[in-house]
Amino acid sequence: MFDPAVWAAVPFHFWSFVLFVFGTMVGSFLNVVIHRMPRNESIVSPPSHCPHCQYAIPWYLNLPLFTWLFLRGKCRNCQAPISIRYFLVELLTGALFLAAWLKYGEVSALLALCVCLFLAILLAASFIDIEHFIIPDELTIGGIVVGLLASLAVPRLQHVMDRSASMRTSFFGVIIGAGVIYAILRLGKMAFGRQKFEIPEGGLVHFNETSLTLPDQEIPYEDIFYRDGDVIRFHAKTLELPEICHWNVDVAMTAKELKIGEIVLDPATVGMMVVNTDSIAIPREAMGFGDVKFMAAIGAFVGGPGSVICLMLGSVVGAIISVGALILKSKEVQGKVPFGPYLALGAVVWMFLPFEWQREAAYSLYDLVHLIVPSLKW
Numbered sequence: 063m064f065d066p067a068v069w070a071a072v073p074f075h076f077w078s079f080v081l082f083v084f085g086t087m088v089g090s091f092l093n094v095v096i097h098r099m100p101r102n103e104s105i106v107s108p109p110s111h112c113p114h115c116q117y118a119i120p121w122y123l124n125l126p127l128f129t130w131l132f133l134r135g136k137c138r139n140c141q142a143p144i145s146i147r148y149f150l151v152e153l154l155t156g157a158l159f160l161a162a163w164l165k166y167g168e169v170s171a172l173l174a175l176c177v178c179l180f181l182a183i184l185l186a187a188s189f190i191d192i193e194h195f196i197i198p199d200e201l202t203i204g205g206i207v208v209g210l211l212a213s214l215a216v217p218r219l220q221h222v223m224d225r226s227a228s229m230r231t232s233f234f235g236v237i238i239g240a241g242v243i244y245a246i247l248r249l250g251k252m253a254f255g256r257q258k259f260e261i262p263e264g265g266l267v268h269f270n271e272t273s274l275t276l277p278d279q280e281i282p283y284e285d286i287f288y289r290d291g292d293v294i295r296f297h298a299k300t301l302e303l304p305e306i307c308h309w310n311v312d313v314a315m316t317a318k319e320l321k322i323g324e325i326v327l328d329p330a331t332v333g334m335m336v337v338n339t340d341s342i343a344i345p346r347e348a349m350g351f352g353d354v355k356f357m358a359a360i361g362a363f364v365g366g367p368g369s370v371i372c373l374m375l376g377s378v379v380g381a382i383i384s385v386g387a388l389i390l391k392s393k394e395v396q397g398k399v400p401f402g403p404y405l406a407l408g409a410v411v412w413m414f415l416p417f418e419w420q421r422e423a424a425y426s427l428y429d430l431v432h433l434i435v436p437s438l439k440w
């Protein structure tokens with residue numbers, strides 16, 4: 063009872079509680095960001111409202127975690143279901159802020175807050191990427207700026223004591239993070255940019271208004287055309303439209319244009335199209351340019367060596383989930399999950415590795431690079 067060590071521990075865990083509650087409140091704000099930022103709506107006004115009936119949620123109901131539980135996931139006014147995502151994001155943000163405090167709070171409170179800021183950016187980017195296959199520039203470009211500024215303000219974020227060294231590490235994190243993803247992206251475009259489906263003899267491919275149907279699966283257009291320049295290509299032995307039939311033509315289809323040989327049509331006006339072909343190539347890219355910018359932002363926070371290891375961790379997590387999806391034959395996951403959340407997951411794992419491991423990993427990488435380029439300081 064009078065042991066001073068007990069009393070010394072109390073304030074720290076009082077702050078642990080405060081950080082968890084603060085995290086759930088930030089999570090509540092992140093829910094607004096996740097919903098509105100990709101829709102180009104203001105994130106400050108109007109105040110929280112039900113997206114279904116526009117009912118404004120009164121302040122006394124707008125409590126993190128409790129609101130969703132209390133309303134049992136339904137709007138109080140119109141009973142429209144409220145996604146469990148709102149509850150999960152609040153809980154996850156609270157838990158991550160608490161974990162950040164437990165690990166980094168003992169070093170410095172300011173450092174813990176920088177880590178919380180980083181985690182908040184990772185969370186918002188991941189949930190937006192999962193839903194919309196984009197990561198807004200506010201989070202990626204903004205994240206680079208915030209990461210550089212945080213490294214300037216709190217050099218310990220980069221495990222050093224002086225500001226010029228921390229800025230240099232942060233800057234190298236941006237360059238290396240962006241550079242590696244960009245290289246993978248360029249190589250990937252050549253190697254795995256599209257997925258080729260072989261169609262068995264006599265098999266037909268049906269195109270309707272919202273999806274294309276292969277002999278063994280149906281693929282919605284929204285899974286195919288989520289970037290400009292996404293093209294479906296095939297050579298049709300026969301191609302039947304409601305009023306006309308083509309033989310032996312090359313076809314290229316984007317979200318806005320259907321090219322049959324030399325003829326250009328608007329796919330929205332075509333309706334049903336039935337094709338006999340040997341194979342069809344469909345764009346399926348795991349990564350986009352948003353991931354290059356996102357990895358640059360992660361690099362600004364974790365530094366040069368950290369960004370390389372985050373990437374490795376993210377790829378391992380991604381590979382495990384992809385293999386799991388293949389085994390479980392889950393079409394929900396296969397080829398549909400964007401890469402951003404894996405990068406974020408890699409960064410979270412890295413941030414919570416023991417300090418000694420982080421140091422060991424960084425020094426091993428330094429040694430490796432110095433072996434190749436002896437004069438480089440990063």
Ligand SMILES: [Zn+2]
Nearest residue numbers: 112115137140
């Ligand atoms: Zn409502």
